[in-house]
Amino acid sequence: xxxxxxxxxxxxxxxxxxxxxxxxxxxxxxxxxxxxxxxxxxxxxxxxxxxxxxxxxxxxxxxxxxxxxxxxxxxxxxxxxxxxxxxxxxxxxxxxxxxxxxxxxxxxxxx
Amino acid sequence: xxxxxxxxxxxxxxxxxxxxxxxxxxxxxxxxxxxxxxxxxxxxxxxxxxxxxxxxxxxxxxxxxxxxxxxxxxxxxxxxxxxxxxxxxxxxxxxxxxxxxxxxxxxxxxxx
Numbered sequence: 001x002x003x004x005x006x007x008x009x010x011x012x013x014x015x016x017x018x019x020x021x022x023x024x025x026x027x028x029x030x031x032x033x034x035x036x037x038x039x040x041x042x043x044x045x046x047x048x049x050x051x052x053x054x055x056x057x058x059x060x061x062x063x064x065x066x067x068x069x070x071x072x073x074x075x076x077x078x079x080x081x082x083x084x085x086x087x088x089x090x091x092x093x094x095x096x097x098x099x100x101x102x103x104x105x106x107x108x109x110x111x
Numbered sequence: 112x113x114x115x116x117x118x119x120x121x122x123x124x125x126x127x128x129x130x131x132x133x134x135x136x137x138x139x140x141x142x143x144x145x146x147x148x149x150x151x152x153x154x155x156x157x158x159x160x161x162x163x164x165x166x167x168x169x170x171x172x173x174x175x176x177x178x179x180x181x182x183x184x185x186x187x188x189x190x191x192x193x194x195x196x197x198x199x200x201x202x203x204x205x206x207x208x209x210x211x212x213x214x215x216x217x218x219x220x221x222x223x
Binding site: 004030031033035040041042043044045048050090092094095096097099100101102103104105 | 152153200210211
């Protein structure tokens with residue numbers, strides 16, 4: 001079954017404690033991306049990757065890092081999380097001329 | 112500046128009636144448009160798309176209309192069902208890009 005898998009699904013943590021949200025896809029897609037969803041703001045892109053070792057900033061990259069060492073994985077790293085990064089996060093993958101597939105989301109609360 | 116706008120944050124419709132969700136865009140380079148549906152606690156899922164070479168695409172109860180001159184597209188759901196209650200996102204792509212631009216979403220509630 002085609003899947004984008006995110007972990008964890010829920011996380012409550014404290015300001016400044018580094019965290020990583022993992023994302024994995026099993027469709028051999030070249031393209032992967034991270035979004036955050038906030039009330040009234042829709043889906044805003046954080047970072048994207050067009051292929052292994054190729055990453056680029058989206059609309060709201062501040063405070064986030066990503067890496068793409070393997071095609072299937074695209075982790076999102078918050079080196080020093082802050083309360084304004086409390087949000088619902090989605091990972092997505094895609095390929096040319098096809099709609100993206102999204103993961104089920106990770107709800108982060110940073111106290 | 113928003114390039115894809117969904118000006119209605121919410122829409123309420125009676126079961127069996129038509130739901131019309133609207134989307135406007137400003138970038139004339141967009142040539143492929145998609146609608147995604149999102150239930151609570153799940154990721155968005157692809158619903159229907161349309162290329163700029165068409166003005167209509169239909170899939171069962173769902174039809175998307177594109178008016179290029181007005182830079183406007185709409186999603187029609189007929190008949191609406193309670194299970195259609197979700198947030199609907201409009202998205203646009205340009206020139207074979209992988210990277211869609213999303214609208215802010217419209218929350219549809221279909222009342223039994």
